[in-house]
Amino acid sequence: MRSRSTTPTIRPPLVSRPACRRIRKADGLIVVSPEYNYGLPGGLKNAIDWLSRLENQPFKDKPIAIQSATGGPLGGSRVQYQWRQVFVFLDAHVMTRPEVFAGLAQNKFDDKLELMDQPTIDFVKMQLAAFEKYMREKLACSFTAVVQL
Ligand SMILES: Cc1cc2nc3c(=O)[nH]c(=O)nc-3n(C[C@H](O)[C@H](O)[C@H](O)COP(=O)(O)O)c2cc1C
Numbered sequence: 215m216r217s218r219s220t221t222p223t224i225r226p227p228l229v230s231r232p233a234c235r236r237i238r239k240a241d242g243l244i245v246v247s248p249e250y251n252y253g254l255p256g257g258l259k260n261a262i263d264w265l266s267r268l269e270n271q272p273f274k275d276k277p278i279a280i281q282s283a284t285g286g287p288l289g290g291s292r293v294q295y296q297w298r299q300v301f302v303f304l305d306a307h308v309m310t311r312p313e314v315f316a317g318l319a320q321n322k323f324d325d326k327l328e329l330m331d332q333p334t335i336d337f338v339k340m341q342l343a344a345f346e347k348y349m350r351e352k353l354a355c356s357f358t359a360v361v362q363l
Pocket of ligand 1: 248249250251252253255283284285286287288289290319
């Protein structure tokens, strides 16, 4: 009598492979998230979960910056900590500061969803400048690691 495996075969959604390739090729990743009930939005979490189950998952050693926007005043400060926790497990490098929170986001974008709020624009610029430096540092570290081998 043949024994049957109890482990189900898991097939990742087809779109996850091109997304995975794009993340692998990128020098860094900016995760822009809403906050649902003080927590992670299910759809985006699900996408990250699928990508994380692919062989040679693409988040390892990847520099990551996080931004969030919400209708409430705090701009997703709570969900950002939950994203950090997720990426710890995935061995990514999440930049700590500057943080970008766009609270009351419905008042900060125009009809074409262009960001119009100057303080938020300034924070985003500051974060992007810091993230470029952060990515370069992480890249230099990985070269050093290769040389040391
Ligand atoms: C299920 C759900 C939960 C939400 N929870 C929060 C929350 O915890 N904090 C907050 O500021 N806004 C919350 N909002 C409002 C979202 O910030 C706002 O709807 C979001 O910017 C729009 O994102 P969406 O297009 O993905 O719905 C919530 C919205 C939904 C639909």
